[in-house]
Amino acid sequence: MKQIHFIVNPISGKGKHVINQELIDRFFPKEAYKVVLHFSAYKKHAIALTQEAMKQRPDIIVACGGDGTIHEVAAQLVNTDIALGIIPVGSGNGLASNLEISKSMDQAMENVKNGLIKHIDVGQINHKYFFSNMGFGIDATIIENYEKSGSRKLISYLKAAIQSAKKFEFKNMEMTINGVPKRVKPLLLFISNSNEMGYSMTLTPKASLQDGLLDILMVPKINTLQKFYFGLLVLLKKTDRFAPAEWMQLPRLEVTISDFQNNAIQLDGEYYLFKENTFVIQVLPSALKVLC
Template sequence: MKYIHFIVNPISGKGKHKIRKEDLEAFFPSNEYKIVVDYSEYKKHAIELTKNAVAKNPEMIVACGGDGTIHEVASGLVNTSIALGILPVGSGNGLASNLSIPKDFEKAIRIIKQGNESAIDVGSINNHYFFSNMGLGIDALIIKKYENMPTRNLSTYVKASLQSAMGYKANKAIVHCNDTVFEVNPMLLFISNSNEMGYNMSLTPKASLQDGWLDLLVVSKLNILEQLYFGSLVLMSKTEKFKKANSQLVKEVKIEMENKDSIAMQLDGEYYESKTNIFKISILEGSLKVVN
């Protein structure tokens, strides 16, 4: 009998999904599967629920939510034998899209039942993980504004981006990578493990979850016209055409930000504030099993 543990964020995707245990049991007959379903109640609760689920040793833990829920669940499965399953019911769904997991509920369930596993790389930053991307530039401010908006969709993400562009002030950073050191006042300091951020947009369209590299993208401070042009390239996933972008593959990066009380950053589309101004980032090759 196969044991699958589901962790559901009931408010992902505006709470329209209503994933209940009875719904899941209809697809997983009790003579073949043991099904356990937990519901997260607040931000970071899925981390605790995942830890408790791992102790019960299921074959798979399925994150039912958006990128934030997936991030919390996946963080507890790095370097374990337990596979991550995904039922994408959030707004952006960047990692699920990169793994070709459909938003259609029954099609995503079919992938979970088939159980085909592969190993993907994971990004590590200080004591945290990221699976799609992280950033220490304007993207963190965009996420902060986006999280405070009454609705979450592509139009509100674009609105948050435009608002952020008007008032963003870059913090000086010293970047160590590939045996070089450079100083920059970045509008964007972005490190990606995947080729999609969500909403079918990409800053790093050539990035791969399985190539053993992280994609570093640094864009210095821009004037408003340059920001609008760069934004249009992001929407078209053609950032490689932007001549002011510094893009390179990295295994490890050290970033020293201008010393402040806290540094804004985003991890997989979730806003965080860090009390340190030094960030050590590296790739953990093939350290997460996923079902796709």
């Protein structure tokens, strides 16, 4: 008998979804499946719920929510034999879209039931994981302002981007690649494991979840007109046309931000404050099992 645990964020996507026992029973008959439902009550609650579910040694743990919920659940399953299932009911749904998991509730449930397991790469920064992308620059400021807005709409994200562009604080950074240091002062230092950020937007269209590499985009300090032009290219998914940008594919890099002891970083579209200034970012090849 296959055992499946569902970790449900009831307020994802404004709480319009209905994931309950009746729905579960329709897809997973009790004679063939043991299914347990868990509902998160606050931010990061999904972490504790997943850890509790793991004690039962299930075959699958399903994250039902947006990118934040998926991140919290997936981070517990790295380098385990438990497969991650995804029911994307959030706003951005970046990782689910990259994995071609349908937003249709019925199709997503069928994917949990009959989907094939794919082993995907996982990004790691010091003690934390990321699955889609992370960033040190203006994207972290955008996420901070986006979360403060209290709205999970694309227009709110765009407003946060404009607000952040006006007040962004540049930091001196040192990137070390293959032992060679390089000083930068970037508007954006974006490190991606997948080719989508959410809302169907991308900064790294050539990134792959299975190539053992991280795609790195570094945009230096630019003027206001260039910022608006870069923003337009992001919306058009043509960031590769932005000449001032630098692109790299690497399995590992180090970043030091010597002037700041606390640093804001976005991980998979969520804001985090790291109380450290030296970072090792690397890829863990094929470290997560996902149903897709």
